[in-house]
Amino acid sequence: MGRPPCCDKVGIKKGPWTPEEDIILVSYIQEHGPGNWRSVPTNTGLLRCSKSCRLRWTNYLRPGIKRGNFTPHEEGMIIHLQALLGNKWAAIASYLPQRTDNDIKNYWNTHLKKKIKKFQPGLDPKMASSSDSSTYQFVSKSFSDRKSSNTFDISTTKTTDHHHASSTTLNLNQSCSTPTSYASSTENISRLLEGWMRSSPKAEKFHQNNSSTLEIFSTIGTSKGNTAHHFGSNEELESILSFDNMSNIAWEKSSCDSDHQQQKENLVHERKERSENEPPLSFIENWLLGENGGQVEEMMELPQIF
DNA sequence: AACACGCACAACCGCAATGCG
DNA sequence: ACGCATTGCGGTTGTGCGTGT
Numbered sequence: 083m084g085r086p087p088c089c090d091k092v093g094i095k096k097g098p099w100t101p102e103e104d105i106i107l108v109s110y111i112q113e114h115g116p117g118n119w120r121s122v123p124t125n126t127g128l129l130r131c132s133k134s135c136r137l138r139w140t141n142y143l144r145p146g147i148k149r150g151n152f153t154p155h156e157e158g159m160i161i162h163l164q165a166l167l168g169n170k171w172a173a174i175a176s177y178l179p180q181r182t183d184n185d186i187k188n189y190w191n192t193h194l195k196k197k198i199k200k201f202q203p204g205l206d207p208k209m210a211s212s213s214d215s216s217t218y219q220f221v222s223k224s225f226s227d228r229k230s231s232n233t234f235d236i237s238t239t240k241t242t243d244h245h246h247a248s249s250t251t252l253n254l255n256q257s258c259s260t261p262t263s264y265a266s267s268t269e270n271i272s273r274l275l276e277g278w279m280r281s282s283p284k285a286e287k288f289h290q291n292n293s294s295t296l297e298i299f300s301t302i303g304t305s306k307g308n309t310a311h312h313f314g315s316n317e318e319l320e321s322i323l324s325f326d327n328m329s330n331i332a333w334e335k336s337s338c339d340s341d342h343q344q345q346k347e348n349l350v351h352e353r354k355e356r357s358e359n360e361p362p363l364s365f366i367e368n369w370l371l372g373e374n375g376g377q378v379e380e381m382m383e384l385p386q387i388f
Numbered sequence: 389a390a391c392a393c394g395c396a397c398a399a400c401c402g403c404a405a406t407g408c409g
Numbered sequence: 410a411c412g413c414a415t416t417g418c419g420g421t422t423g424t425g426c427g428t429g430t
C-alpha cells in the first residue's frame with residue numbers, strides 16, 4: 083500500500099490500444115513468450131504499464147480467443163455456470179477456453195443479466211449464485227431455447243494456460259459442422275486493423291509514419307485501389323508473423339493450441355491418464371458431464387418456451 | 389442535420405493471491 | 410516467517426457507435 087499504481091506513472095499512456103502498439107506487443111511476445119510483464123514496457127518502448135500489456139494480451143491478442151457472437155451453447159453454459167459458481171468469471175472462462183473472463187463478464191452484464199431479469203422479474207440476478215429451482219427453470223428454458231444440431235464433444239483436459247494454471251477444465255467443443263472459430267493473434271490484429279483502417283482518419287497518418295513492421299501490414303492491408311482495405315488473407319499475416327507455427331516459445335503454456343487434431347489426441351491420452359492418476363471429477367464437472375449433461379441434451383430437445 | 393440516449397465492449401482500478409528472495 | 414514484487418481477478422468506467430427523435 084502507499085505505492086502508486088503502476089499505471090499512474092507519468093508518461094504512461096492510457097486509453098485504447100493502437101494497432102501499432104498491438105503489433106509491437108505481439109512481436110515482443112512472439113519472441114519472448116508471454117510472462118515477465120514487467121519487462122515488456124521497458125524492452126518494447128511501449129508507453130503502457132505492465133498490467134495493461136498483460137491485459138491487452140490475455141483479453142485481446144492472445145491466440146485462440148474467439149470473439150463476437152456467443153453461441154447458444156456458450157450462452158447456456160455461462161448461465162448454467164454462473165448459477166452454480168456465481169460471478170467467478172475466471173472459473174467460468176476455464177470451461178469456455180475460447181473466451182476470456184472479461185468477455186464472459188461483459189456478455190453476462192450486457193445480455194444475460196437482462197434476460198434473466200426478464201424471466202424472473204422479482205429475482206435479483208445476483209442471487210442466482212445458488213442452484214435454486216428458479217435458476218434451474220431458467221437454465222432449462224434457456225437451453226431449450228437453443229435447439230441445435232450441434233453436439234457437445236465433451237472431453238476433459240488439464241489446461242496449462244498460465245491464466246488458469248493447473249485447473250482441470252472441461253473442453254466443450256461443438257463437433258464442428260462450421261469452421262472452427264478459433265482465432266490466432268494475427269487474425270485478431272488483422273480484424274483490428276481492418277476495422278481501424280475503415281473507420282479511423284488516423285489510419286492515413288498511421289500509414290505515413292509507419293515503421294518497417296507496420297509497412298508490412300499496410301502493404302497487405304491497403305494496397306492502392308483496394309477500397310475494402312481487406313487483409314488479403316490471414317495466411318499472409320500468419321506467414322509474416324509465423325505466429326501459430328512457433329514451436330520454440332512457450333505456447334505450450336497456452337491452452338489455446340490451434341492444432342486441434344493434436345489436441346484431440348492429447349485429450350484422449352490425458353483423459354486416460356487422468357482417470358488413472360487423478361481424483362474424481364469435481365462436483366461441477368460431474369454435474370455437467372453426468373446426469374445433467376444428459377439433461378442438457380434433453381433440454382435442447384424441449385419445445386421453445388420464449 | 390443535430391442532438392440525446394442506450395448499448396456493447398475495451399480498458400482501467402483496486403484488492404487479493406501468489407511467488408520469490 | 411517476512412516483505413516486496415508480480416500476477417490474477419472482479420467490479421467499474423469510459424468511449425465509440427448505432428438508433429431514435
